[in-house]
Amino acid sequence: MTPEAPIALSLGDPAGIGPEIIAEAWVQRDRTAPPRGAPHPFFVVGGPEVLRAAIAARGLDCPLVPIAEPAEALFAFSAGLPVMAGLDAPYTPGRPSExxxxxxxASLSYAARFALGGVAAALVTAPIAKAELAAVGFTTPGQTEFLADACRLPYRDAVMMLAGPSLRTVPLTVHCALSEVPALLTSDLIAHKARIVAAGLARDFGIARPRLAIAGLNPHAGEGGRFGDEEARVIEPAIRTLQGEGFAVVGPVPGDALFTSRLRATYDAALCMYHDQALIPLKALEFDEGVNVTLGLPIIRTSPDHGTAFDIAGRGVADPGAMCAAIRMAAECARVRAAA
Known part of the structure; x- marks a missing residue:
């Protein structure tokens, strides 16, 4: 993998907003550029007719440039949005189909192969509809787990981090019922994922000594055991283990204080006990620039931190900000990783 290679974009569900915000990201490509840098060339894996229809529906000035190999995107990008042909479907915004x-x-599968083969500097995935994909053979809970499989890693080694300009959060448990969270949390799980987060922040974000804040599970982080014992029984032992290994870790921090502006300045990432504890503050603060980053993989993967938005697909109102931010972050991570 080299930073000179283009970034591969998977199309996502073509009935969602993925195609139009990808095209809009090329139109607004200056928003995908890292600070003091030029836009990093990117290309789309499949869907030229879908993209053409989405561009027309949105009224964009976005020429499509067919390419046969990823490397061609480096030369085609200035003329239009490079697209690899061969994969396509009808454009039916808001109406997902088989x-x-x-x-x-197919787009996700080929894009992952390009990243793993080093001919793409990074992978940016547009939103999918998991239930729709399950009907055509998608067997993993989500794209993160799909990519862990593609990299031949266990699911727990692929860690989801949500990142925006002022906050990074990591849910230690993800898509499960809230009632299941206490049983899923273990000291080993917390320590294992914290190590991956610290390594990822160093490798892809250039933070030499990452500072991690670990949230409590219960109100007031348990209030000394009055509101639950998970802090003393599970979370605190993990923190002591990590501190003994030399990591800069604090906690358990009460969830109602962890995301105040004062505390956000004291850590590089917050490790949260469950999905909404991590995603609510990120979406409240950074909705239009929130990026889903997968740490722990040999490849760089980012994604907009939103879904397919079938209800507004094709109406020309979807904001491309998160897609632009995902492309920009992928380019920045590729540059940092290559320079190490």
């Missing part, structure tokens, strides 16, 4: 789901899965 053909569209097959296109989304």
């Amino acid at each position: 053909a569209g789901s097959k296109l989304a899965l």
Whole structure:
């Protein structure tokens, strides 16, 4: 993998907003550029007819440039949005279909191969509809787990981090019922994922000694055991283990204080006990620039931190900010990783 290679974009569900915000990201490509840098060339894996229809529906000035190999995107990018042909489906915004789901899965599969093969500097995935994909053979809970499989890693080694300009959060448990969270949390799980987060912040974000804040599970971090014993029984032992290994870790921090502006300045990432504890503050503060980053993989993967938005697809109102931010972050991470 080299930073000179282009970034691969998977199309996502073609009935969602993915195609139009990808095209808009090329139109607004200056927003995808890292600070003091030029936009990093990117290309889309499949869907030229879908993209053409989405561009027309949105009224964009976005020429499409067919390419046969990823490297061609480096030369084509200035003339238009490079697209690899061969995979396509009808454009039916707001109405997911079997053909569209097959296109989304094929696009993701090939884009992952390009990243793993080093001919793409990074992978940016547009939103998918998991239920629709399951009907055409998608067997993993989500794209993060799909990529862990592609990299031949266990799911727990692929760690989801949500990142914006002022906050990074990591949910230690993800898509499960809230009632299941206490049983899923272990000291080993917390310590294992914290190590991956620290390594990822160093490797892809250039933070030499990452500072991690670990949230409590219960109100007031348990209030000394009055509101639950998970802090003393599970979370604090993990923190002591990590501190003994030399990591800069604090906690357990009460969830109602962890995301104040004063505390946000004291850590590089907050490790949260469950999905909404991590995603609510990120989306409240950074919705239009929130990026889903997968740490722990040999490849760089980012994604907009939102879904397919079938209800507004094709109406020309979807904001491309998170897609631009995901492309920009992928380029920045590729540059940092290559320079190490």
